[in-house]
Amino acid sequence: MNAPTAQEVEAGQAVYNKHVLAIYDLLVLGFSCRFLWKCPANKMAKKYDEFVSNNHVDVGVGTGYFLDQCNFSSDNPRIALMDLNNNALRYTSERISRYTPEVYCRNVLDPIVMTAEKFDSIGVNFLLHCLPGDFSIKGVLFDHLKNLMTPDAVIFGSTILQDGVSPNYLAKRLMNFYNKKGVFSNRHDSAEALKKELDARFTKISIEVVGCVALFSARNY
Ligand SMILES: C[S@@+](CC[C@H](N)C(=O)[O-])C[C@H]1O[C@@H](n2cnc3c(N)ncnc32)[C@H](O)[C@@H]1O
Numbered sequence: 210m211n212a213p214t215a216q217e218v219e220a221g222q223a224v225y226n227k228h229v230l231a232i233y234d235l236l237v238l239g240f241s242c243r244f245l246w247k248c249p250a251n252k253m254a255k256k257y258d259e260f261v262s263n264n265h266v267d268v269g270v271g272t273g274y275f276l277d278q279c280n281f282s283s284d285n286p287r288i289a290l291m292d293l294n295n296n297a298l299r300y301t302s303e304r305i306s307r308y309t310p311e312v313y314c315r316n317v318l319d320p321i322v323m324t325a326e327k328f329d330s331i332g333v334n335f336l337l338h339c340l341p342g343d344f345s346i347k348g349v350l351f352d353h354l355k356n357l358m359t360p361d362a363v364i365f366g367s368t369i370l371q372d373g374v375s376p377n378y379l380a381k382r383l384m385n386f387y388n389k390k391g392v393f394s395n396r397h398d399s400a401e402a403l404k405k406e407l408d409a410r411f412t413k414i415s416i417e418v419v420g421c422v423a424l425f426s427a428r429n430y
Contacts, residue, residue, distance in 0.1 A: 213341035218318060220391030221339040222294040225271065230300045233272045237335075245380040246369055247420025253334060253367050254278055256424050260365040262329035266291055266357065268317060269336030273301030276332075289328065291315050317350040327359045333366035337403075338395040347394075348406030351427075355410055358429075364411075365426035372399035374421045384421075 225233075238250040257275040263286040267276050270292045289311040292298050302310050315321050318340060331354050340347040354364060371384055387393035400416055400423050407414040411427035418424075 213318065213346065217341035217391055217394070218293070218316060221341055221394065222292070222297075224390075224392050225294045225297045227296055227300070230272050230296060234274050238274055241383070242422075245377070245383060246422050247377075247380075248367070248422035248424075250274070252419055253422075253424065256365060256367070256426070257332060257334070260330055260363050260426055261332065262363075263287065264326075264329040264359075265289070265332065266313075266328045266330075267301075267332045267334075268292070268354065269333055269339065270297050270301040271335065272297070273304045275334055276301065276305050287311075287326075289313060289325070291317070291321075293317075317353055318347065319353070321353045321357065323357065327357055327362070329359050329362045331358060331362065331364040333364065335367055335369070337366070337368035338370075338393050338398060341391070341394045343397040344402040344406050348409070351406060351410045361428070361430050363426055363428040367422050367424045368398065368403065369393070369395055369421050370398045370400060370403075370418070370423055371395045371421070372397055373401065374399075374418065376421050380421060 242248055242250045254275055257279045261279050263281055263283040266289040268291045270290045286308060288308040290298055290301050291313040293316045295314060298312050298314060302312050376384060388396055400418050403423055404416055407427045412429050414427040416423050416425045
């Protein structure tokens, strides 16, 4: 598979305008997660609470739902937001303005240049299925994000799979539609392929498949 074009990268994030962001929590995290992807959002929220630290960057922020809901053990955590889409960054930074987040507009498929301090946790929830290419191509994001991690840091998140899972009729239709539009690129995404990319870069990994969703975490200690 060839490296993604700029147009394909653009398609994976362009849909997140202010109208889509306004209904995203209800439609995607409410309806689609429960009835189509068969992994209710509270499963992801639990993982967020399990792994989030007080020195955290969320990558592919969308509406910032999980950041807003999760429990930090400090009243004053360091939170950073990273996304290619400025609407999503704006929406989320307003939503969690109580944490005065750092904001970084970056494409995770390109090397990430940053002079800021490294992070103890990185959340990549529902990001990978939006990135073009199969895991052997988009897995490069783990190289880029690994550079932002302190030695004891964890990277965790979830992604919707299409290969090796059994989506129901509506889920299959919607996934095919999103793949045609370039909103999703997950036709060849399987838990095995994800594991291969994580194994190549981290020593301790975990993947749990719930419905069509792989919930994963990875670290190097
Ligand atoms: C499906 S939303 C996920 C939102 C949120 N994390 C959640 O779990 O609900 C995907 C997010 O990834 C961002 N995104 C897509 N492609 C990206 C890229 N190449 N680099 C950085 N962010 C990207 C989109 O702009 C969007 O905010």
